[in-house]
Amino acid sequence: MYRYTICFLKHRNGILMLNRNKSPLMGLWxxxxxxxxxxxxxxxxxxxxxxxxTGILLETACYKGIVSWLVDGMETGGMYAFLAHLPEDYERNQTPQAVEEGILDWKELAWILDPDNAGVPENLPMFLPYMLEEVDPCQHFFTYENNQVVKYETAPLQKPVTT
Structure with missing residues (x-):
């Protein structure tokens, strides 16, 4: 069992992102x-x-799979990934907004997925499109060497985890 979860809250063509003020991934959206x-x-x-x-009360979120990684030859963790579609008539809070964990802001998908964007984790533009487009949950496995992704593999999940 993995120790972490992540959720992408989608509204129209934007995702609510958090710029973390502490590790891991401090300073990234x-x-x-x-x-x-x-x-x-x-x-x-x-x-x-x-x-x-965020202060958003979700009743549920769609399980989209697992993102895990191997860093310099050592398995160091993973997270259960979820997606939540907010209703079309959802009224967004004013952002950017400072919260205890960092800064919340709505970011357009084109900005998040731009290949020149150094403001998001390196692996995010690789697995997020699959989460947004595919129905079935998937395992996303990243191999890092010297802080760079050197291999990315995906595989369908045979059995859903208990969510």
């Missing part, structure tokens, strides 16, 4: 999420993290 607490399912964790970090 990413989805919202965090550590699973004792006894939580990944879904319970991501719903709690979204509420704590």
């Amino acid at each position: 990413n989805g919202v999420g965090g550590k699973l607490e004792h006894g939580e399912t990944p879904l319970d964790s991501v719903l709690r993290e979204v509420r704590e970090e």
